Amino acid sequence: MATFPLYPYFTNTKLPSPFNLSFIIITIANILSVKMEVVLVDAIEKVRKTLVDLDIENIQAAVREALDAGTPPLEIALKGLGDGMKEIGDLFQAEEYYLADLVLAGEAMKEGMSVLEPLISGDAAARKGPVVVFTVKGDIHDIGKNLVVTMLSAAGFKVIDLGVDVPESKVVASLQESGATLVGISVLITPMIGSIGEVVDSIREAGLRDKVKIAIGGACTTQELVDRFGLDALGRDAIDAVRIFEEWSAS
Ligand code: B12
Numbered sequence: 001m002a003t004f005p006l007y008p009y010f011t012n013t014k015l016p017s018p019f020n021l022s023f024i025i026i027t028i029a030n031i032l033s034v035k036m037e038v039v040l041v042d043a044i045e046k047v048r049k050t051l052v053d054l055d056i057e058n059i060q061a062a063v064r065e066a067l068d069a070g071t072p073p074l075e076i077a078l079k080g081l082g083d084g085m086k087e088i089g090d091l092f093q094a095e096e097y098y099l100a101d102l103v104l105a106g107e108a109m110k111e112g113m114s115v116l117e118p119l120i121s122g123d124a125a126a127r128k129g130p131v132v133v134f135t136v137k138g139d140i141h142d143i144g145k146n147l148v149v150t151m152l153s154a155a156g157f158k159v160i161d162l163g164v165d166v167p168e169s170k171v172v173a174s175l176q177e178s179g180a181t182l183v184g185i186s187v188l189i190t191p192m193i194g195s196i197g198e199v200v201d202s203i204r205e206a207g208l209r210d211k212v213k214i215a216i217g218g219a220c221t222t223q224e225l226v227d228r229f230g231l232d233a234l235g236r237d238a239i240d241a242v243r244i245f246e247e248w249s250a251s
Contacts, residue, residue: 043069047080047112052087054104056111063115073119077147078237081112085143089219109143113150120154127158128249132174133184134162135218136195144218144238145186151238152184157245168195168202175203181212182245184235188218193225200229213248217241 043066050062066076088105091097097105131152135145142164149161160178162170174180183203187196196216203209216225217235226234232248235241 043071044076044080047076048084048087051081051084051105051108051112052091054101054108056104056108059108059112060115063112067115067119073116074151074239077113077116077120078239081109081116082147082237085109106143113143113146117150120150127156129157129182129245130160130178130180131157131182131184131245132160132162132171132178132180133186134166134171135164135186135188136192136199137165137167138192138195139187139189140164141186141188141218144188145184147238148184148186148217148235148241151242152245155242155246157249168199171199172202172206172208175208175212176206182248183212183214184241184245185214185216186218187216187221190220193220196225196229196231200231215241215244 043062047059047062047066050059063076063080066080067073071080085105088097088102092099092102129152133145133149133152135142145161145164149159152159160174160180162174171183175183185196185199187193200209200214203212203214213232215233215235216231217237217240221234223234225231233244235244
């Protein structure tokens with residue numbers, strides 16, 4: 001009896017075994033995921049470059065493009081904008097960028113963050129803490145501190161943000177009023193390192209040092225400073241800040 005195969009292709013070609021088939025599927029999935037990763041890395045790189053070029057007009061578009069490509073908002077904030085700011089700092093130190101460029105960079109960073117912040121901010125109902133966060137007296141850098149505040153809020157902490165250039169008396173008053181036992185200090189410039197000591201001394205004089213845990217972070221902070229001022233932790237980025245305060249809240 002004559003046979004009429006429905007799919008002549010199958011009669012002439014060796015069918016892939018289930019093992020081969022899963023191998024093919026896995027390979028295709030791997031290629032797609034590598035391709036996807038390349039797209040995400042490209043999108044983050046575009047954000048970083050747009051910031052380093054001080055292209056304020058296009059920074060929000062670059063951030064939105066990265067979001068549309070599926071990049072998590074936090075990754076755009078830390079790897080795109082955060083790494084871009086570090087590079088700008090290096091260019092400033094190398095005297096390729098000037099103070100006016102730092103000002104523009106600060107503006108561009110804030111433009112970019114204004115797109116990301118609503119996406120990072122968390123559930124207002126869940127509350128741990130409170131954590132008192134501020135930038136030390138004499139220092140007006142607030143971008144990193146704001147990122148820490150955003151991340152802590154997103155992680156469910158109540159945050160008391162005292163702002164920048166904060167005198168030690170204001171920190172102590174805030175601790176006394178709120179009963180907060182967690183403190184996050186941001187310091188970016190070496191000449192203001194002494195302000196950390198003044199805060200710690202004031203907290204001690206108010207009889208609160210044994211009751212509060214203090215973490216520091218920012219461009220000029222080191223473990224040596226933590227040891228020198230008898231602090232409790234050093235945080236490298238906003239994710240580290242959440243880890244530290246989560247640990248302290250749990251203990
Ligand atoms: C933007 C910028 C400015 C802007 C700030 C705008 C703003 N609204 O913040 C302006 C133009 C105002 C500025 C001014 C100055 N700046 Co400035 N600035 C910068 C720059 C390029 C980026 C800082 C930034 O926003 N980074 C991005 C954020 C996301 O990163 P971050 O701040 O490090 O924060 C992250 C972590 O550190 C950590 N973190 C931060 N805080 C905390 C707190 C806790 C508790 C924890 C756990 C973690 C944590 O988490 C954050 C998020 O991941 C840095 C370069 C650098 N490498 O930092 C120089 C830099 C900090 N500036 C510097 C200098 C010298 C100055 C000026 C003195 C310049 C001048 N001649 O006037 C003035 C200082 C004015 C003052 N009194 O404060 C130097 C400091 C050098 C030093 N060691 O002393 C730097 C390092 C540049 C350089 N390489 O020379 N600056």
